[in-house]
Amino acid sequence: MEQPVPDSIRQPATAKDTFDRITFLGWRNGLAAIVAGLGVSFFLFGYALIYWRNADMDFMVVYNALVLNEGKPQQFFDHPAYITILSVQLWFKLLHGLGLLDAWTLSSIPPASNPAAFDVAMTSAVRAARLLAWLTASGCVLIFAGLIRMVVRDWRVALIAAFAFTFSGGVAIHARILRSELVAAFPVLSALLILIVIGRRAGVARPLGMALAASLCVLGIENKVQAILLIAALPIVILPFGGACSASVAFWRNPASAWPAAATAALAAAAAAWAAYPLMAVGFDRAVIDAAQLRPLFFGQFGVYQAALLILIGACMAAYAAIWRVAAAETLASMFAVAAGALLALLALKLEFDARDVIAVFNPLEKMLSFADAGTAELAKGASLKAIVLPLFEGIASVLARYTFVLHSSPRPTVFLTWLIVPGIVVAWRRGERQAAIQALGLLLAAVGIDALGVRRGLKSEYFVFTDPLIIVAGAILLDRMSSFRFHTWAYPIAATLVGLHLVVGQAEPVKYALKRAGPEPVCEWSKYHLPLLPLPWCKPS
Numbered sequence: 001m002e003q004p005v006p007d008s009i010r011q012p013a014t015a016k017d018t019f020d021r022i023t024f025l026g027w028r029n030g031l032a033a034i035v036a037g038l039g040v041s042f043f044l045f046g047y048a049l050i051y052w053r054n055a056d057m058d059f060m061v062v063y064n065a066l067v068l069n070e071g072k073p074q075q076f077f078d079h080p081a082y083i084t085i086l087s088v089q090l091w092f093k094l095l096h097g098l099g100l101l102d103a104w105t106l107s108s109i110p111p112a113s114n115p116a117a118f119d120v121a122m123t124s125a126v127r128a129a130r131l132l133a134w135l136t137a138s139g140c141v142l143i144f145a146g147l148i149r150m151v152v153r154d155w156r157v158a159l160i161a162a163f164a165f166t167f168s169g170g171v172a173i174h175a176r177i178l179r180s181e182l183v184a185a186f187p188v189l190s191a192l193l194i195l196i197v198i199g200r201r202a203g204v205a206r207p208l209g210m211a212l213a214a215s216l217c218v219l220g221i222e223n224k225v226q227a228i229l230l231i232a233a234l235p236i237v238i239l240p241f242g243g244a245c246s247a248s249v250a251f252w253r254n255p256a257s258a259w260p261a262a263a264t265a266a267l268a269a270a271a272a273a274w275a276a277y278p279l280m281a282v283g284f285d286r287a288v289i290d291a292a293q294l295r296p297l298f299f300g301q302f303g304v305y306q307a308a309l310l311i312l313i314g315a316c317m318a319a320y321a322a323i324w325r326v327a328a329a330e331t332l333a334s335m336f337a338v339a340a341g342a343l344l345a346l347l348a349l350k351l352e353f354d355a356r357d358v359i360a361v362f363n364p365l366e367k368m369l370s371f372a373d374a375g376t377a378e379l380a381k382g383a384s385l386k387a388i389v390l391p392l393f394e395g396i397a398s399v400l401a402r403y404t405f406v407l408h409s410s411p412r413p414t415v416f417l418t419w420l421i422v423p424g425i426v427v428a429w430r431r432g433e434r435q436a437a438i439q440a441l442g443l444l445l446a447a448v449g450i451d452a453l454g455v456r457r458g459l460k461s462e463y464f465v466f467t468d469p470l471i472i473v474a475g476a477i478l479l480d481r482m483s484s485f486r487f488h489t490w491a492y493p494i495a496a497t498l499v500g501l502h503l504v505v506g507q508a509e510p511v512k513y514a515l516k517r518a519g520p521e522p523v524c525e526w527s528k529y530h531l532p533l534l535p536l537p538w539c540k541p542s
Contacts, residue, residue, distance in 0.1 A: 018486040018495050019156040030159045031145055034166050035138050038175055042134040045510035046176025051119070051126040052520040053513060054177045057081070059523065061178040062122075062129050063106075063531050065089040068352065070106040076530065077356040079367065081180040083223040086352055088178065091132045092125070101128050106533060115537035129178050137175035140186045141166045147193035148473065152480040161476040163499070167506040168472065169412040170465025176510060177462075184224030185466045187216035188231055193473070195234070196241045199324070204251045207265060207334040211341030218345035222357075225364035229453055230466055232309055233446040235316035237470075240438045242324035258329035265336035272343035279346050282355050283362025292359045294366040302363060313338070395452035402451075402459070411461055411508035414468045416501050417475045418444070420494075424478040436481040443474035461509050 023030055052059070064076045065088040074085060095101035103109055103121040110117035144165050149158035165171060174182035191213035198209035217234070220227040252258045282288060284303055298304040314335060321331040349358055360367045401407040403418045421444060428437040447467035454463045485491055524539035535541060 016487070016492065018488075018491040019154065019160075019483070021492055022495050022499070023156040023159045027155050027159060031142070031162060034145075034159075034163055035141060038138060038141065038166050038171075039134065041172065041507060041510060042130075042137075042175050045507070045514040046134065047127055047130055049176075049514060051123040052523060053516065055520065055523045056526075057180070058126050058129065058178045059527070060530050061085055061088055062125050063534055065092050065129070066104070066106040066109065066125065067533065069093060069104055072106070072533075074352060074354055074357075075532070077354065077360060078371070079180060079224050079226070080357045080360045081223060082349070082352075082357050082361075083219065084178065084180045084183050087136075087183075088129050088132060092128065095128055101125070109534065112535040112537040112539075112541075118537050130176060133178055134175050137171055137182060140182065141171070143190060144186075144193075144469070147190060147197070148476060150197045151193055151473070152476050154480055154483060157476050157480045157483070160479070161472050164414065164417065164472045164475070164502060165469060167502050168414050168464065168468040169410070169461050169506055169509065170463070170468050172506045172510055173461050174465060179462050180224045181226070181462050181465050184220045184227040185230060185469070187220040188227050188234070189469045191216040191220075192234055192237070195238050199238065199241050199246055199320070200243050201245050202247060202249050202326075204249060207261075207330065207337035210334045211337040214338040214341035215345040218342045219348065221364060222345070222348060222361050225360055225367045226454075226463070226466065228364040228368075229450045230446075232312070233450065235313045237442045237446050239316060239320055239323065240435060240442060242320065243435075246324035246326065248325070248327035248330045252327040252330035252333075255329070258327060258333075262329045262333040262336065265333040265340065269336040269339040269343070272340040276343040276346045279349055279358055280362070282358045285355075288355050288359055289363065289366075292356060294359070294363055294370060297365050297369070302366070305365060306362070392452060395455040396448060398455045399448050399451040399459070403448075410459075411505055411512075412464055412468070413502040413505040414464070414471045416498055416505075417471055420498075421471065421475050421478060424475070424482070428478055428482055431482065433481045436477055440474040440478050443470045443477075447471050447474075 025033055060076050061081060061084055064074050064081075064085045068074055068085070068089045069092055076085065092101060092104040096104040101124060103125040109121045109125070112118055141162060145158060145162035148161045148165075149155055152158050152161070170185075171182065173179065194209055194213045194216075198206050217227070217231045221231065251261075286302070289302060294302075296302050296304075317331060317335055317338075320326065321328070326334075346361075349361065398408070402410050402412070403415050405415045421440060425437045425440050425444070428434070428440070447470040450467050450470075451459060451463075454466070479485075520536075520538055523536065527534075527536055527539055
């Protein structure tokens with residue numbers, strides 16, 4: 001690939017560098033300031049909120065952590081929030097062991113007949129859990145910053161991307177609420193960035209990186225079934241991310257070393273399949289599925305689209321190998337490594353085994369449809385092609401309207417990035433940066449497609465975390481490849497405006513929740529179902 005002309009040659013020496021002006025703190029100090037800013041936002045608009053303000057899902061997660069610490073089985077399996085619940089359970093145990101939390105089991109919560117004591121105990125439990133949400137979000141920010149820095153050439157672009165990710169609508173919400181989406185979406189996003197890095201730079205251990213990416217994807221879907229949409233997009237999105245250094249190294253082109261390594265990967269996949277087989281048997285057990293009241297999505301059979309996804313992954317891996325000259329032995333080893341990594345990640349379901357978690361993970365679309373609106377639910381009843389396609393186009397139209405912000409406003413600052421990304425793709429193509437244009441276009445189309453499906457459930461701000469990172473990575477790639485624009489006269493005013501909009505719009509939802517004046521009474525509508533062993537003081541006893 002032709003190397004770009006250095007900016008120092010393109011631009012006069014007196015031109016002001018917008019990147020330097022935006023990232024004047026440097027990499028480490030800038031990243032520290034970003035994380036600190038997230039902390040300030042959390043303590044102002046999250047930690048201090050009354051404990052029942054974000055009851056959905058704060059109460060559900062805290063309640064199940066208390067139940068598990070009581071020695072009782074988990075009771076929430078909706079999507080299924082498996083890792084979130086387990087992490088809060090272990091966090092409560094740790095804090096209690098350190099003498100920092102008394103309200104760590106269900107029996108440690110005073111009865112509803114003593115409202116004052118109940119409020120104190122639940123406040124301590126919910127705030128402790130919210131601290132974990134903030135720490136998790138902060139960790140995701142640091143990991144994202146490290147990974148995106150390996151994807152782009154300029155650390156200043158990586159820092160700008162880290163800022164955009166941190167103060168995007170999705171992360172702003174998940175840093176202060178016990179939701180399941182961030183812990184589901186971020187592992188898949190990490191898998192995408194890892195695949196980009198290892199795809200561009202071949203090495204002997206590249207199949208191990210593939211295994212790690214597959215494991216992260218499965219861990220994501222174990223926390224929220226909606227991650228399946230992002231996982232399904234990865235095989236196609238990753239295809240343009242290759243280069244001159246993607247071709248297999250000598251180890252994988254030498255039959256004496258390559259094929260024994262591939263055979264070892266095959267044995268590892270077989271061993272992982274043997275270990276995970278009991279879970280797979282439960283996941284597709286028709287009796288257990290019927291008990292969960294799920295309906296098959298295609299042809300009256302379960303497992304159809306799962307098999308199609310596996311075929312798509314294999315086909316895209318083969319296509320990537322053909323495009324970027326990856327040896328056959330390495331391709332096969334990578335396929336076996338992906339299988340092994342995914343199967344080993346499934347074993348996490350045994351940490352706190354329940355068949356309902358397994359059913360949700362193995363049948364994610366059916367689980368999603370059980371919570372969809374009436375129109376979308378028709379998919380599970382063999383609806384006509386028109387009934388399937390029309391809602392999809394309506395969803396795309398709704399997403400495009402939201403991306404304009406003018407036609408449909410939302411607390412999502414990344415929509416302003418799309419205003420630059422779309423023309424940026426055109427400019428990149430015309431300037432000869434066609435690979436970068438295709439990469440950004442693929443990421444943006446994936447975001448539009450996933451958001452279009454999310455519209456069927458209102459595309460709530462909690463769901464932004466699945467697609468905001470795709471938009472941010474697309475923008476970072478374009479900015480990195482066409483960084484000479486940073487010397488343009490309008491570059492700094494536009495950048496400063498975007499930074500301001502990102503901060504203001506991204507904090508809209510947290511501020512709205514902080515200023516909300518409604519009482520906790522709506523919680524009573526679902527508390528008897530989701531909190532059956534925890535009567536609430538303000539709800540009438542059944």
